[in-house]
Amino acid sequence: MNKCIEPDVRRIIIDCNSHSPRLSRTRTRSNKRRNRTMQIMSDVIAVLGSRHGFILEPNQNRIYLSRSNCHHDVPAQLIAEIEIDGERFAIPLGSDAPALPFLDQDTTPTRVKLTGIHPVTGYKLELQIITPFKPRDPQFSTTPVLDLQLKLSRLQSNFRWQPQKDPQTKPVIRLGIKADAISAAGTVEPGLLAWQTTTPRPDSRDRNQPSTKTHTQNDFWLVHRGQIEDGMVVAGDGEDTIHVSWACWADPMLSYHGELLPFRYHSAYPSAETLLDWCRNNPMAIQENARRVDAIFSKHNQSPSISYMQALTLHTWLVNTWWVNHDEREIFTVWEGSCYYHSTIDVEYTQAPFYLAVWPELLEYELDYWPEFVVSGDSILTDCPQAADTVVFMHDSGQCCAIDHTRYDHPMPVEENTNYVLLAYALWRRTGKDSFLKNNAEVIRKALDFLLLADTTGNGVPDRAIANTIDDASPAVQFGREQIYLAVKTMAALQTGSDILRHTGTDAPFHKYLDTARKIAATIQEKGWAGDHFVTLLDPSSHNVVDPWTGQPFPGEKLPGWDAAHIYTVNGIALLDMVGTGVAVDEDKIGIDLKQATWRCLDKYGCRHSEYDEPESQSELIGEGGKSKPNYRIGWISMNMLRDIAAFYRKIDLRTIPERYWNYQVLVNTQGPFGFFETFNGNNLMVYPRGVAIFGYFDALAGLQHDAVAGRTLVSPIDDQTSVPLLLFADWDKGTVPILRNGHWVDA
Incomplete structure (x- = not known):
């Protein structure tokens, strides 16, 4: 492997305290900042693809089970408590006892830990919940077992100024679970509690037609340390620790074109008893794995906020995942958070830095799966006979517990076609694998041909079929003609798609693809640059612009906000940065646009879609006579992350913004129990998986460009003080990873 270090250059830092950019060559970072603790807050813990997990809401003293149900449908009580001289105190997840007076919380990619202190006696109670997440190990990671440990210890000195007193009797600690959805737990053999959990199994999110289907799962607590008393687990005599494996084995619950498919873990554990045997034989496996995996992710000197964001976003992504078998084929899909759509292509596109850096094979499953749900291009371009030999990728493939057809309100043809092509190209170059390309080469050709037909002016830029996923943005961002956002993506897709089809030997009009890409680049150069930023629209006219939500023409002569700065110019470039592929957009202008757009769109919690904010004079043009005035200050955090990745590759330092x-x-x-909450200033995208885009930060800060097809690996760090792990090359079994440290590649 070739490893080349480029020298540092001057770079820009966006200071989140001042909103203004400043130039710098270096910046020191104190490792002491990494010791900052968290507030008590909601979090999520779940097993990859196996529908076993829960959302923790300590501020409301409850949890929510995550099985076949929507995220907040099944409240439950996880009881973790201590009894001192007849008085009970708890970590607030469901006990009816008062909360311990002092509470702390910590989180890592594999675990959540809550700690409570009883100041009078100095006793400390720690509850740790761990998931068996190990990248690139499907069998271990989908094992439907959570590791629970409740541990009692005592402070060596007084808590603050509270004199420490000895209790009259030895404290007792207890661990238990209760919910209306579960049957009473019973002891089926020494050290084994068992019960059944019944949850809703909806096929749709339509709250007006609630699901009448239910699904029952078999739950077990296998007690490694402790003893069972009255349906609870208590510490044994002379013991200070309870250790339990919480196993869940379920019959198929996901419908695929009407057929219920078994979970992937069924191939390793064909029955609940085989799963329990694994727990008995491997009591420490999940804890030992957590130490190795967390150690890899923690080998950096960046802000604690990045570590916390990685943990929260990974936990939230996990609770949305499904992994099932269909005959000899594996199907991996991800819910779109509180929308519950299956493997939304644009959402998975934004999550792709996680796949490319941590677990590429998961993206490969999706790339082989999405072509099942394409539609003919003439169903979109109904007045275009040539579209009959083209395809359009649909937004999603189903909802809730049913994979059958797209459920979103309207298609996003140009956007989803470009997303698929760019994802396929990035994965191919990143891994060198090409079977999914060969399997789907003809579909890729037809998707590219549709992009050609989406341009009616001859400049290459799509001006029809251009509604996009940014569905709470201004009309200019969301459905304006000739968007810079889609222009760059289309240009990149035509360029990279040509490479794919040449590689697969597919007969295609390569010259048309590349000529169109060049036309788009020239149009962007001519009409897109506004002196210090790229405008939102190359064509500001509202002529023939139709609101996809209402089906009505948009009023007025120009779309408001057409010339505003926005954060989407580089959206189609960030994944290509990871494999070292450039596009024909002026790099100097990209850098200027990144700086200016970030500064001008920056808000309290990140950057909103664009700097445009509707004036009062425009309020009658949109919504119902201004009664439902739109909010154009909304931002999506994961879209900020993708922008950050493109910025880091260009040595534009935005590392203060993730604090927001x-x-x-x-x-x-x-x-509230929200997990990763995607949207600020409006909208309601919660328990949302897309935040795992932040796992691309380490590659981008290292300037890692890895192209397995070309046999090229380059690093060009953002500065000479940055230390980050290069996750793609980690050995997750051994817990080792090469590090880009102080400008040098340090092998594991």
């Missing part, structure tokens, strides 16, 4: 993202997660999760 974390502040927002703390704000919302101290007030």
Whole structure:
């Protein structure tokens, strides 16, 4: 492997305290900042693809089970408590006892830990919940077992100024679970509690037609340390620790074109008894794995907010995942958070830095799966006969517990076609694998041909079929003609798609693809640059612009906000940065646009979609006579992350801004059970998986460009003080990873 270090250059830092950019060559970072603790807040813990997990809401003293149900449908009580001289105190997850007077919380990619202190006696109670997440190990990671440990210890000195007193009797600690959805737990053999959990199994999110289907799962607590008393687990005589494996084995619950498919873990554990045997034989496996995996992710000197964001976003992504078998084929899909759509292509596109850096094979499953749900291009371009030999990728493939057809309100043809092509190209170059390309080459050709037909002016830029996923943005951002956002993506897709089809030997009009890409580049150069930023629209006219939500023409002569700065110019470039592929947009202008757009769109919790904010004079043009005035100050945090990645590759330092993202997660999760909350200033995208885009930060800060097809690996760090792990090359079994440290590649 070739490892080349480029020298540092001058770079820009966006200071989140001043909103203004400043130039710098270096910046020191104190490792002491990494010791900052968290507030007590909601979090999530779940097993990859196996529908076993829960959302923790300590501020409301409850949890929510995550099985076949929507995220907040099944409240439950996880009881973790201590009894001191007849008085009970608890970590507030469901006990009817008062909360311990002092509470602390910590989180890592594999675990959540809550700690409570009883100041009078100095006793400390720690509850740790761990998931078996190990990247690139499907069998271990999908094992439907959570590791629970409740540990009692005592402070060596007084808590603050509270004199420490000895209790009259030895404290007792207890661990238990209760919910209306579960049957009473019973002891089926020494050291084994068993019960059944019944949850809703909806096929749709339509609250007006609630699901009448239910699904029952078999739950077990296998007690490694402790003893069972009255349906609870208590510490044994002379013991200070309870250790339990919480196993869940379920019959199929996901419908695939009407057929219920078994979970992937069924191939390793065909029955509940085989799963329990694994727990008995491997009592420490999940804890030992957690130490190795967390150690890899923690080998950096960046802000604690990045570590916390990685943990929260990974936990939230996990609770949205499904992994099932269909005959000899594996199907991996991810819910779109509180929308519950299956494997939304644009959402998975934004999550791709996680796949490319941590677990590429998961993206490969999706790339082989999405072509099942394409539609003919003439169903979109109904007046274009040539579209009959083209395809359009649909937004999603189903909802809730049913994979069958797209459920979103309207298609996003140009956007989803470009997303698929760019994802396929990035994965191919990152891994060198090409079977998914060969399997789907003809579909890729037809998707590219549709992009050609989406341009009616001859400049290459799509001006029809251009509604996009940014569905709470201004009309200019969301459905304006000739968007810079889609222009760059289309240009990149035509360029990279040509490479794919040449590689697969597919007959295609390569010259048309590349000529169109060149036309788009020239149009962007001619009409897109506004002196210090790229405008939102190359064509500001509202002529023939139709609101996809209402089906009505948009009023007025120009779309408001057409010339505003926005954060989407580089959205189609960030994944290509990870594999070292450039596009024909002036790099100097990209850098200027990144700086200016970030500064001008910056808000309290990150950057909103664009700098445009509707004036009062425009309020009658949109909504119902201004009665439902739109809010154009909304921002999506994961879209900020993708922008950050492109900026880091260009040595534009935005590392102060993720503090804002974390502040927002703390704000919302101290007030509700939301996991990663994507949207600020409006909208309601919660328990949302897309935040795992932040796992691309380490590659981008290292300037890592890895192209397995070309056999090229380059690093060009953002500065000479940055230390980050290069996750793609980690050995997750051994817990080792090469590090880019102080400008040098340090092998594991």
